[in-house]
Every structure is written in C-alpha cells, then in structure tokens.
Amino acid sequence: xxxxxxxxxxxxxxxxxxxxxxxxxxxxxxxxxxxxxxxxxxxxxxxxxxxxxxxxxxxxxxxxxxxxxxxxxxxxxxxxxxxxxxxxxxxxxxxxxxxxxxxxxxxxxxxxxxxxxxxxxxxxxxxxxxxxxxxxxxxxxxxxxxxxxxxxxxxxxxxxxxxxxxxxxxxxxxxxxxxxxxxxxxxxxxxxxxxxxxxxxxxxxxxxxxxxxxxxxxxxxxxxxxxxxxxxxxxxxxxxxxxxxxxxxxxxxxxxxxxxxxxxxxxxxxxxxxxxxxxxxxxxxxxxxxxxxxxxxxxxxxxxxxxxxxxxxxxxxxxxxxxxxxxxxxxxxxxxxxxxxxxxxxxxxxxxxxxxxx
Ligand code: SF4
Numbered sequence: 058x059x060x061x062x063x064x065x066x067x068x069x070x071x072x073x074x075x076x077x078x079x080x081x082x083x084x085x086x087x088x089x090x091x092x093x094x095x096x097x098x099x100x101x102x103x104x105x106x107x108x109x110x111x112x113x114x115x116x117x118x119x120x121x122x123x124x125x126x127x128x129x130x131x132x133x134x135x136x137x138x139x140x141x142x143x144x145x146x147x148x149x150x151x152x153x154x155x156x157x158x159x160x161x162x163x164x165x166x167x168x169x170x171x172x173x174x175x176x177x178x179x180x181x182x183x184x185x186x187x188x189x190x191x192x193x194x195x196x197x198x199x200x201x202x203x204x205x206x207x208x209x210x211x212x213x214x215x216x217x218x219x220x221x222x223x224x225x226x227x228x229x230x231x232x233x234x235x236x237x238x239x240x241x242x243x244x245x246x247x248x249x250x251x252x253x254x255x256x257x258x259x260x261x262x263x264x265x266x267x268x269x270x271x272x273x274x275x276x277x278x279x280x281x282x283x284x285x286x287x288x289x290x291x292x293x294x295x296x297x298x299x300x301x302x303x304x305x306x307x308x309x310x311x312x313x314x315x316x317x318x319x320x321x322x323x324x325x326x327x328x329x330x331x332x333x334x335x336x337x338x339x340x341x342x343x344x345x346x347x348x349x350x351x352x353x354x355x356x357x358x359x360x361x362x363x364x365x366x367x368x369x370x371x372x373x374x375x376x377x378x379x380x381x382x383x384x385x386x387x388x389x390x391x392x393x394x395x396x397x398x399x400x401x402x403x404x405x406x407x408x409x410x411x412x413x414x415x
Contacts, residue, residue, distance in 0.1 A: 064274030065102075073279040074107045080286035081109040087238055088112070088285055089231060089375055091224055092119035092245035093403020094273045100412045102275040108282065115237075115375035118227050119245060121196045122148045122401040123373055124327045128360025129220045130154030133193045135355050136218070137167030142185075143218075144178040145193040147171045148401045151394070155361040159193075175207045182215035190215045191349045197224050198251045201338055202312035205319040208340070208347050216349040219340055221320070222327060224248045225256045226336035231374060232264045241267035241285040243278065246300040253308025254296060261294035272300040319344055328397060329362045329370025369396035372405050379406040386410055 063069075090096065096116045099105060105114060118124050131154040137143040143159060150171055151160045163169040172178055178192040194204045194217050201221045208217060224245060231237055244257050249270045260266040267288035271281035281299045288294055298304055316338070325337020340348045349355075363370055367389070368382040379385045379398070389395040391410050398404035 064272070064276045066276065069276055070107075070279060073276065073283055077107075077112065077279065077283050077286060078109050080283065080290050081111055082286065082289055083111075085111045085113070086240040086286070086289060088114045088241045088243055088282060089117045089237075089239045090114060090119060090243035090245070090271075090278075091117040091228055091231075092243075092248075093121070093401070093405075093408070094247070095119065095243060095245065095271070095278060096405055097403070097408050098273055098275055098278055100408050102278075104275060104278055107279070112282065112286065114243070114282065115239075115378075116372075116405045117231055117375050118327060118330065118373045119224075120373070120398065120401050120403040120405070121200070121222070122146075122152055123369065123397040123404045124222055124227075124330070125149070125152070125195055125220050125397075126326045126328045126360055127153070127155045127362045128326070128357060129218070130158070131156075131357040131360055132350070132355050133159055133191070133218055134162045134167075135357050136191050136349065136353060137162035137169050138165060139353070141189045141191050141353065142168040142170060142181075143191050143193060144170045144172050144181065146173075146195065148403070149193060149195055152397045152400045153364065153394075155358065175204050178215060179207055179211050182212045186212070186214055188214060191218050192216075193218045193220065195220045197222060197245075198248045198316070201320065202251060202309070202315050205315040208319050208344055211347065216347050216352045217340065218349040219320070219338060221338035222325065223322065223336050223338070225252070225259070226333050227327065227330075228257075228260065230330070230333050232260070232266060234374065237375065239266070240289065241269070243281045243285070244268055244270040246270060246272045246277070246303060249298075249300065249304040249308065251309050251312050253313075254298060254304065254306045255308075257296050261296050265294045267294045268296045270296075270298045270300050270304050272303065327373075329373055364395045367396035369398045369406070372398050379409040382406070386413065
C-alpha cells in the first residue's frame with residue numbers, strides 16, 4: 058500500500074519522533090500553524106503527545122470561517138431577510154453574526170442555500186433568472202481563485218459578498234505579538250499550492266523566523282517540526298518546503314493571476330482580532346456591478362464579534378487552548394456552540410471537542 062498511507066506509517070513516525078527528541082532544545086520552543094486542517098491532523102493523530110516537553114505547537118488563525126467578522130455575517134443575514142437568496146458553504150451556515158446566523162435567517166423565512174462550490178451558485182442563478190442571488194465568498198487564498206474565475210462570467214442576477222482573507226499578513230501579525238513568543242511557523246500546504254513560497258520569505262529574512270511549509274498527513278507535520286528544530290539547532294532561520302509533492306516555489310501562477318485580475322488587496326478586519334493591514338480581498342472597480350455591497354443598500358451596525366464569555370478571539374491567535382475557555386464543553390458544545398470556533402469543522406474548539414469523545 059503506497060500513497061497517503063505511507064504518510065501515516067507508524068515506524069516512520071517513530072523514527073521522526075526519535076530525531077525530534079535528539080533535537081530538543083535547552084529552552085521551551087513554540088511553533089505555530091495557521092490551518093484548521095493542520096490542527097485536525099495534530100489533534101486527531103495525537104501528535105502533541107509525541108513531542109518532547111519543551112516543544113509545543115499552537116493553532117493560529119487558520120479557520121476561514123471563524124475569522125469572518127460578525128459584521129460581514131450580519132450583511133449576509135440582512136440580504137437573506139430582504140428578499141435576496143444567499144448562497145454559502147455549509148461551514149458558514151451556523152456561524153453566529155452579531156445576533157443571528159444564516160441558519161436563523163432561514164428559519165425566519167429567508168432563502169439561504171448551502172453549496173459545495175461557487176459553480177453551484179452560478180448554476181442556480183442561471184436556472185432562476187427572476188431571482189436575485191448573492192454568493193457569500195469566504196475563504197483564504199485557496200478558494201479565491203475559483204471565485205475570481207467565475208465572477209467575470211457570472212449571470213447578471215448573481216453578485217458576490219466578498220469576505221476573503223490572506224494568510225501571510227495574519228502570520229505577520231502573530232510575529233508582532235511579543236507575548237505569543239513564536240519560534241517558528243508551520244505554513245499551510247493548500248494555501249501554499251496557490252501562492253507558492255515567495256510570500257513567506259519575509260518571515261526568515263525580516264523576522265529571523267524559521268518557516269516550513271507542510272502537508273496535512275501526520276508525517277508531514279512531524280517532519281515540519283523536525284525541520285524547524287533543525288533550523289533552531291543550527292541557529293539559522295530559513296524557508297523550507299516539506300510539501301514538495303504539491304507546492305512549488307512559484308505556486309499556481311494562473312490562479313494568482315486570476316485573483317490579481319478580479320480582486321485588490323486592502324486592509325481588513327478579522328473576527329476578534331481587529332484590522333490587519335493588506336489582509337483582505339476586495340472586488341476591483343471594473344467588477345463593482347458584481348459587488349453585493351454596492352448593489353444593495355445593506356444596513357448593518359458595527360458588529361459584535363464575541364459572545365459574552367467566549368474566548369474565541371484568544372483561541373484564534375493561539376493565546377489560549379480551548380480547554381482554557383471556561384465555557385468549553387459546558388455552555389459551549391458542538392451541538393450548542395457559542396462561538397465561531399465551535400461551529401466550523403476547522404475551528405480549534407470544535408476539533409478539540411470532537412476529539413474529546415463527545
Ligand atoms: S469553547 Fe466556545 S465559548 Fe469557548 S472559546 Fe471556544 S467557541 Fe468560544
């Protein structure tokens with residue numbers, strides 16, 4: 058048996074763990090990943106328990122749903138309650154806005170539909186030309202190219218509520234948080250298949266931060282930890298690519314061009330974090346007729362990102378673990394979530410809750 062199973066090989070895992078132990082530094086080191094799938098792999102495979110005492114891995118803002126500000130969900134809810142059909146991914150359906158989620162909007166009579174891809178939204182709009190559709194375009198650099206391709210050729214009755222966010226600027230914010238004390242980054246494999254390696258060069262070069270792009274299998278993550286520790290032992294920060302089977306230096310240039318043609322990069326708010334410079338995509342002026350924010354006079358307030366008592370804003374940046382939130386598995390469970398991190402399948406709280414055996 059080859060393929061993915063070789064990346065879950067127990068003997069190989071033992072070997073890498075031995076090498077990791079040989080490199081255990083004399084002081085505690087903390088590595089940060091920024092990807093919900095990495096968190097799932099680490100938690101589901103019990104990788105943290107394999108690491109030496111002085112090596113830890115924390116979860117950064119890697120859940121594309123959890124970081125959408127409540128205000129932007131409020132906009133989608135407003136549209137759904139004002140006669141527009143809102144189309145979105147399943148993960149976004151239950152995420153709370155300031156007061157309501159899209160699920161609530163549906164129960165109040167709004168037309169909210171869940172799809173797997175923007176293509177489904179395009180087809181729906183073509184099938185029902187008399188109806189107004191808005192696609193709630195969320196996600197990181199991975200989902201932006203598909204939307205960028207569909208937007209210029211989408212039917213008249215479909216517009217886009219764009220809420221894309223970019224990963225490297227969020228990593229840069231984490232570097233600047235001195236009390237986080239990050240010693241290295243595990244960069245997300247899927248985002249990197251699109252953007253390539255170049256956007257991460259700033260981390261070793263400007264900040265002296267070891268950075269390794271990693272795939273999503275348990276051995277990928279263990280190898281990334283090993284590679285980071287090797288850099289720390291050598292005392293030299295650099296950018297390395299563990300996920301060579303998918304990520305190239307240049308990345309997917311066609312996808313990058315598609316993003317560039319349709320979107321421009323602007324400062325933008327992240328849920329519970331605040332504004333991060335150059336971290337958000339916005340439709341270019343040429344596509345303003347496809348911009349739901351320009352097509353409709355959406356009326357929403359400033360937005361309330363965090364439910365009272367919820368610590369999502371701290372979980373999202375890896376400052377605390379879900380277990381340190383007093384509501385975890387008490388008032389907040391996957392069935393009755395209080396915060397976005399417990400709703401999404403990529404949210405750290407939900408991943409930890411499901412692994413706890415609930
Ligand atoms: S456990 Fe629930 S309330 Fe606590 S931080 Fe996570 S989502 Fe928020």
